[in-house]
Amino acid sequence: MSQTILKYTIEDLESLRSKVPLVHNITNYVVMNNTANALLAIGASPIMAHAIEEVEEMVTICSATVINIGTLSEPWIQSMEKAAKKAVSLGKPLVLDPVGAGASNIRNAAIRRILDAGNPSIVRGNASEILSTLSSSGKTKGVDATDSSESAVETGKSLSKVTGGVVVISGATDYILKGTDSAQISNGDVLMTKVTGLGCTASALCGAFAAVQKDQFRAATSAMAVMGIAGELAKSKTSSPGSFQVAFLDALYELNADTIKQRLNAK
Amino acid sequence: MSQTILKYTIEDLESLRSKVPLVHNITNYVVMNNTANALLAIGASPIMAHAIEEVEEMVTICSATVINIGTLSEPWIQSMEKAAKKAVSLGKPLVLDPVGAGASNIRNAAIRRILDAGNPSIVRGNASEILSTLSSSGKTKGVDATDSSESAVETGKSLSKVTGGVVVISGATDYILKGTDSAQISNGDVLMTKVTGLGCTASALCGAFAAVQKDQFRAATSAMAVMGIAGELAKSKTSSPGSFQVAFLDALYELNADTIKQRLNAK
Amino acid sequence: MSQTILKYTIEDLESLRSKVPLVHNITNYVVMNNTANALLAIGASPIMAHAIEEVEEMVTICSATVINIGTLSEPWIQSMEKAAKKAVSLGKPLVLDPVGAGASNIRNAAIRRILDAGNPSIVRGNASEILSTLSSSGKTKGVDATDSSESAVETGKSLSKVTGGVVVISGATDYILKGTDSAQISNGDVLMTKVTGLGCTASALCGAFAAVQKDQFRAATSAMAVMGIAGELAKSKTSSPGSFQVAFLDALYELNADTIKQRLNAK
Numbered sequence: 001m002s003q004t005i006l007k008y009t010i011e012d013l014e015s016l017r018s019k020v021p022l023v024h025n026i027t028n029y030v031v032m033n034n035t036a037n038a039l040l041a042i043g044a045s046p047i048m049a050h051a052i053e054e055v056e057e058m059v060t061i062c063s064a065t066v067i068n069i070g071t072l073s074e075p076w077i078q079s080m081e082k083a084a085k086k087a088v089s090l091g092k093p094l095v096l097d098p099v100g101a102g103a104s105n106i107r108n109a110a111i112r113r114i115l116d117a118g119n120p121s122i123v124r125g126n127a128s129e130i131l132s133t134l135s136s137s138g139k140t141k142g143v144d145a146t147d148s149s150e151s152a153v154e155t156g157k158s159l160s161k162v163t164g165g166v167v168v169i170s171g172a173t174d175y176i177l178k179g180t181d182s183a184q185i186s187n188g189d190v191l192m193t194k195v196t197g198l199g200c201t202a203s204a205l206c207g208a209f210a211a212v213q214k215d216q217f218r219a220a221t222s223a224m225a226v227m228g229i230a231g232e233l234a235k236s237k238t239s240s241p242g243s244f245q246v247a248f249l250d251a252l253y254e255l256n257a258d259t260i261k262q263r264l265n266a267k
Numbered sequence: 268m269s270q271t272i273l274k275y276t277i278e279d280l281e282s283l284r285s286k287v288p289l290v291h292n293i294t295n296y297v298v299m300n301n302t303a304n305a306l307l308a309i310g311a312s313p314i315m316a317h318a319i320e321e322v323e324e325m326v327t328i329c330s331a332t333v334i335n336i337g338t339l340s341e342p343w344i345q346s347m348e349k350a351a352k353k354a355v356s357l358g359k360p361l362v363l364d365p366v367g368a369g370a371s372n373i374r375n376a377a378i379r380r381i382l383d384a385g386n387p388s389i390v391r392g393n394a395s396e397i398l399s400t401l402s403s404s405g406k407t408k409g410v411d412a413t414d415s416s417e418s419a420v421e422t423g424k425s426l427s428k429v430t431g432g433v434v435v436i437s438g439a440t441d442y443i444l445k446g447t448d449s450a451q452i453s454n455g456d457v458l459m460t461k462v463t464g465l466g467c468t469a470s471a472l473c474g475a476f477a478a479v480q481k482d483q484f485r486a487a488t489s490a491m492a493v494m495g496i497a498g499e500l501a502k503s504k505t506s507s508p509g510s511f512q513v514a515f516l517d518a519l520y521e522l523n524a525d526t527i528k529q530r531l532n533a534k
Numbered sequence: 535m536s537q538t539i540l541k542y543t544i545e546d547l548e549s550l551r552s553k554v555p556l557v558h559n560i561t562n563y564v565v566m567n568n569t570a571n572a573l574l575a576i577g578a579s580p581i582m583a584h585a586i587e588e589v590e591e592m593v594t595i596c597s598a599t600v601i602n603i604g605t606l607s608e609p610w611i612q613s614m615e616k617a618a619k620k621a622v623s624l625g626k627p628l629v630l631d632p633v634g635a636g637a638s639n640i641r642n643a644a645i646r647r648i649l650d651a652g653n654p655s656i657v658r659g660n661a662s663e664i665l666s667t668l669s670s671s672g673k674t675k676g677v678d679a680t681d682s683s684e685s686a687v688e689t690g691k692s693l694s695k696v697t698g699g700v701v702v703i704s705g706a707t708d709y710i711l712k713g714t715d716s717a718q719i720s721n722g723d724v725l726m727t728k729v730t731g732l733g734c735t736a737s738a739l740c741g742a743f744a745a746v747q748k749d750q751f752r753a754a755t756s757a758m759a760v761m762g763i764a765g766e767l768a769k770s771k772t773s774s775p776g777s778f779q780v781a782f783l784d785a786l787y788e789l790n791a792d793t794i795k796q797r798l799n800a801k
Contacts, residue, residue, distance in 0.1 A: 011516075012514055028301050029299050029315070029563050030315050031300065032299065032563050032564045033565065033567060036293040036564055036730035037729060037730050037733075038781070039727050040727075040729065041729055046606055047634070047637070048563070050605065050607065051599060051605075051607040051608070051638075052638040053605060053607075053638070053639070054637075054638035054640045054641065055640040058637070059640070060640065061637065063336040068544050068595065070315070071316065071317065072318060073319075073342070074318070074320070074321075100316070104316070104318075104320070104324040104325065105321070105327070106320040106321045106322070107321065108653070157689065170410075193307075194307050194308065194520065196307055197303075198305050201577050211562065240520045240521055241307060241308050241517065241520050242304070242308065242514065242515065242520070243513050243514075243516075245516075246513055246776040246777050246780055247777075247778075249774070249776025249779075250775065250776040250777055251776075252584050253774045254773050254774055275547025297567050297570055297582050298567065300567060301567065328639075337582070338582055338584065338585075339585060340585040340586075340587075340609070367581070368586075370581070370592070370595065371585075371587070371588035371591040372587070372588070373585055373588045376587065461574050461575065462566040462571060462576075463567060463570035463574055464567070465581065503782075507575075507784035507787045507788055508571065508574060508575050508777070508783055509571070509575065509780040509781065510781075510783075512571070
């Protein structure tokens with residue numbers, strides 16, 4: 001398994017860099033700049049566009065759409081619904097990042113509405129967000145909140161059944177789940193939690209890989225591998241969060257087959 | 268006084284880092300990323316959320332709310348009013364940063380509406396903004412504009428009487444005022460004025476310290492001390508603003524009792 | 535010609551740094567922070583304000599207004615129209631950056647509406663955006679899309695006739711065009727395309743120079759010269775995009791008559 005993930009990650013990154021896919025993002029104000037820069041650094045071409053009048057056109061010209069609910073409001077939710085519906089109708093990859101799921105009613109309602117509009121090919125969040133996303137889907141009852149990885153994995157599998165797509169649970173170990181398939185990436189560094197929006201960047205990278213790799217489970221696995229390895233490369237340069245953010249973008253740009261081989265910790 | 272501020276700043280920073288308080292921000296588009304990163308770097312946990320449907324929930328789950336009017340529009344003002352009212356009703360710390368007060372009618376009106384909705388436990392701005400905030404409060408007449416620090420201090424004291432809370436006037440020397448209490452922090456570096464949004468960061472740090480230290484005068488003083496010292500540490504690494512911004516975040520993360528002892532210039 | 539551009543660029547930069555002009559920006563969420571920091575680094579004073587209630591006041595107190603349609607929506611378009619109209623009525627410099635022109639109907643419509651509200655003294659975009667802007671103006675027929683620089687120049691000249699102002703086409707070589715006048719700047723580095731929003735920064739710098747130099751053709755030429763040289767200075771420090779973005783801001787702050795003399799490649 002580990003050797004397969006290694007091979008796929010290297011191939012997918014090569015493919016991403018040669019195809020330079022357009023990735024459409026409806027994302028939050030906090031991370032727009034970093035997300036766009038991360039997509040450029042890894043080799044994709046970002047478009048950030050949220051107006052309801054243009055989201056369908058943007059979905060159409062892009063190879064994947066990433067929806068992130070970090071700083072939502074009603075007009076943005078409507079655009080997200082429209083984009084999700086269009087992406088699914090065109091059979092294009094759709095990534096959902098349910099930021100802050102569970103923290104407010106409008107976030108839970110937004111998740112429900114987006115899932116109703118179109119099932120994401122990939123949902124990525126932390127354990128708590130994945131749990132709240134499953135609750136918000138309205139397709140489950142009696143979910144117990146928990147922080148343990150094992151329980152999160154069961155929750156993720158349940159959510160995967162609901163959406164029919166991939167679910168990624170980020171953490172010290174990232175779990176990539178779809179149906180009975182699962183992979184684990186244990187790269188990265190705890191300093192990544194001290195920089196805002198690196199989870200959002202992970203979701204954007206899922207979109208970039210999903211744009212060039214039809215197998216969405218494989219695409220999400222490659223994306224999380226690249227995230228974690230870039231985090232380690234950045235940590236090797238600095239131990240403080242300001243310079244880490246800069247070094248992380250550099251690492252996305254610099255990483256190659258050799259660094260992936262040296263560092264990938266997958267199973 | 269200087270020894271007391273030193274002791275309190277060190278204690279409050281320790282408390283902040285051990286409690287990791289949730290700080291709710293309704294802030295401007297320009298600084299959202301930096302503000303979130305500054306809060307993470309100092310040891311807090313930021314939430315940026317502005318939708319009117321969720322601000323009350325966010326105020327409730329957070330330990331302090333920071334309102335910054337840098338890029339306002341009518342829907343945001345309504346959310347700010349609602350958040351201010353909720354924070355005051357729950358007895359939670361509320362910080363107001365009246366960015367660009369006096370530059371337009373809508374800014375002055377927004378300040379008036381926010382003050383009417385709930386008195387901030389801390390208002391932080393530069394001399395001109397504090398003056399315009401006092402004018403906008405509708406509780407004063409015949410204020411003369413001035414840039415001298417001494418006059419600004421009198422203005423700040425008047426505003427403190429109006430709000431019943433702390434007023435911080437940022438500048439080469441920061442004045443922290445409440446009723447008859449006052450403190451001065453003379454740390455920092457002029458290069459801080461060449462990076463956008465460091466004033467906004469100061470307000471966010473006031474929120475972080477206010478979240479863990481009930482005495483809002485003491486909290487604001489600790490926040491301004493930490494800001495100024497981090498600015499000096501960053502300046503010791505670089506003399507240009509791009510790398511200064513990065514070094515400043517690193518400094519917030521790295522600063523400790525020793526660096527505070529070495530550098531604090533307070534009275 | 536080259537010597538004249540050299541002389542003017544140095545003089546205009548000196549003038550900019552001594553006057554510290556207020557530059558009003560209605561720009562996109564992705565680049566607000568970087569744009570504000572670039573304006574500060576070069577020596578201007580940025581104001582980011584988009585509320586329809588205040589844009590006329592902001593145009594009035596500022597020395598130039600920059601409109602950038604990167605992440606537009608209907609309320610923002612209305613503010614842009616109002617700001618454009620006010621700027622032209624006051625005879626103030628107005629810069630338009632038609633980000634993503636041609637990518638959606640609402641972008642093309644927005645460009646048409648802004649041009650109808652007030653002719654920009656400077657339009658800056660890449661070849662494709664300038665072409666779409668000309669199409670959107672409704673003042674031309676049968677424009678053929680092309681990426682060749684020569685054709686782009688003819689398109690730019692046509693757009694200049696429509697607006698009566700300067701048109702800047704960014705690329706490996708930047709073309710600055712107005713009526714029969716033209717200049718070329720061949721500075722910069724390809725790494726600039728791997729950092730989001732450096733085109734937006736170029737437009738903001740056009741605004742800063744336009745604020746202090748009445749001759750808008752000369753102002754735009756100086757701005758593009760400074761952009762390209764700062765890009766080269768940044769490249770001399772790093773070859774990766776994260777640290778490049780930081781080094782670029784440092785370079786804007788550090789560049790002076792000597793570095794301009796050493797590096798300017800203009801004709």
